[in-house]
Amino acid sequence: MTENTAIQEFSTHLRGKLIQLGDPEYDEARKVYNGMIDKRPQFIVRCVDVADVMQAVNFARDQKLLLAVRGGGHSVPGMGTSEGGLVIDLSLMNGIRVDPDEKTVRVEGGCTWGAVDHATHAFGMATTGGVIASTGVGGLTLGGGSGYLTRKHGLSIDNLLEADMVLADGSYVTVNEKSHEDLFWAVRGGGGNFGVVTSFLFKLHPVSIDYAGPMLWSLDQIKPVMQWYREFALAAPEDLYGFFAFLQVPPGAPFPEEYHNQKMGGVLWCYLGDPDKADKVFDPIRNLTPKPAIDLVGPIPHPALQSMFDPLYPPGEQWYIKADFINEIPDEAIDLHIKYARELPTPTSGMHLYPIDGAAHKVKKDATAWSFREANWSQVIIGVDPDPANKEKITDWVRAYHEAIHPYSAGGAYINFLMDEGDERIRATYRENYDRLAEIKQKYDPTNLFRINQNIKPVAMA
Structure with missing residues (x-):
């Protein structure tokens, strides 16, 4: 299969839009929050559902493309884009569902905290979500998530009940305390190293x-x-x-x-x-x-x-x-x-x-x-x-x-x-948890497909 044929086939399997270098909307689509970051990915996939994410992960892996995942795009070091690679843009996956009886909120991976706060405030509830409303839910949560509610209700990860993810092999899993417990442990603070989180389930607290x-x-x-x-x-x-x-x-x-x-x-x-x-x-x-x-x-x-x-x-x-x-x-x-x-x-x-x-x-x-x-x-x-x-x-x-x-x-x-500060700085941040994270990375992403992040290398690559 020629490269052009592979791209055409990939595009036809998407409900969302494939934006390529040279397309009229390309320059606007490649922008991220930090104006200091000026990278030019080859492809930007604006996903509208989980199937699009699965297609994009498979295409990036099979074509050996440098893969980045963008939620809110707020990453100061520019982890939501890649030079010459493929960007999975989740911004159109922004559905939110509040369950007032269970006191939970289901949030898709492209949501910002402002959207979540708007949805939950109608029910007199909130969860820990940073201090800038335009921040993406995904990046903030996967890194830990601190904010105005931290002293009373813990970090964002302390309020995370489960997550839906697309893994490096293109499979789809739900992780929580009873399913893929090791992966659920890792995504609570381990960043975007382990897959694409397509939705989060948070517990809510009375906050108005x-x-x-x-x-x-x-x-x-x-x-x-x-x-x-x-x-x-x-x-x-x-x-x-x-x-x-x-x-x-x-x-x-x-x-x-x-x-x-x-x-x-x-x-x-x-x-x-x-x-x-x-x-x-x-x-x-x-x-x-x-x-x-x-x-x-x-x-x-x-x-x-x-x-x-x-x-x-x-x-x-x-x-x-x-x-x-x-x-x-x-x-x-x-x-x-x-x-x-x-x-x-x-x-x-x-x-x-x-x-x-x-x-x-x-x-x-x-x-x-x-x-x-x-x-x-x-x-x-x-x-x-x-x-x-x-x-x-x-x-x-x-x-x-x-x-x-x-x-x-x-x-x-x-x-x-953290900016791009090297492996030792990352190890110093995770301390004794780093080796366990590296083992989980080896299990779920042995080729380090998800490496545009504060990267935890698989054991075999360490």
């Missing part, structure tokens, strides 16, 4: 109106606040979540005009407890010395909180990030954080410390692929700018910041916050 929002302080006052935060955040009830951030205040509502474009530090809070007790919970925070310069905490629908950052981070901007897990925040680290906060290179660059304690700590480190169950925060340093001319500016700042602060880390990092 949060008491949430940012409190910000000037950098001149932030050191005692950060010293207070490092103790308070870990001792707070699980109903209260707050991630620490350094940022430049956006020049618009609802931020007071006198603080527009100022570099500040603070906490973005989310309280999930009794609304009648919210003011009492926040009284000691509001009466800190120094008091917050900006206090925008109040009742807000959960989907509105989830999408709060979306306008600041539209698709196509330049991104570069570095990350670490954090156990403690000593004074020396605080001084370094403040130093680099003063040097924020662009308006949307910053640093976030996401809590991953509380309910996430109650799961044993070998119960899922996520190894760092004892870590208290997932830290990420982000360089962002719309102008490609600032690529080096944001990259240099992120690297310098990370090099300075990394000695105070726990080692390893949230897999979704």
Whole structure:
């Protein structure tokens, strides 16, 4: 069979669309969230159902094509595309079904968290799903998934009940605690190494109106606040979540005009407890010395909180990030954080410390692929700018910041916050779980077809 014949036959077996290099819609179809990523796959398959995914996996394997899988396309290192290969684009597979009696939601692999939040909010429920609504469900979940609900309800993987998958041999399986238990263990934190997840089943929790929002302080006052935060955040009830951030205040509502474009530090809070007790919970925070310069905490629908950052981070901007897990925040680290906060290179660059304690700590480190169950925060340093001319500016700042602060880390990092940093960094993240992951990879993907990810190599290739 000639190459053209194989492509034609492949196309006729798809319900979705096969987009090739040179097609009119190709340049738009190949775009991913990070504008710094500029790859040109040979084929993009916009799948509409599981059968399309099976066809695409078989074609890529048989034609020895470099295979990438794109859900929301948010992967900062560009794991949702490939140079000269084939991209399985799941964006048209975006069905969602809420079961209010069972308190679950079935989510197809191309969904974003904004779509899920919209669907579940109608029933007064939610599950853990990041902090940017345009993030894809698939990538975030397979890497672990932290967000506003983590301290109360655990990581996304702690709420995952089962997943439907297409494997490297083109077969279709459902994985859960009773079926393909080894694979179910691996996909909870092991990334996209083991197949294409076409749907997820999550448990839901009563979440509707949060008491949430940012409190910000000037950098001149932030050191005692950060010293207070490092103790308070870990001792707070699980109903209260707050991630620490350094940022430049956006020049618009609802931020007071006198603080527009100022570099500040603070906490973005989310309280999930009794609304009648919210003011009492926040009284000691509001009466800190120094008091917050900006206090925008109040009742807000959960989907509105989830999408709060979306306008600041539209698709196509330049991104570069570095990350670490954090156990403690000593004074020396605080001084370094403040130093680099003063040097924020662009308006949307910053640093976030996401809590991953509380309910996430109650799961044993070998119960899922996520190894760092004892870590208290997932830290990420982000360089962002719309102008490609600032690529080096944001990259240099992120690297310098990370090099300075990394000695105070726990080692390893949230897999979704890693760039292309090599095998040792991946091993440091999975630690003692890595060898088990490599054995499962050998069983289900011995030729490493699914390698456009933070790759766990099969045992035979290690």
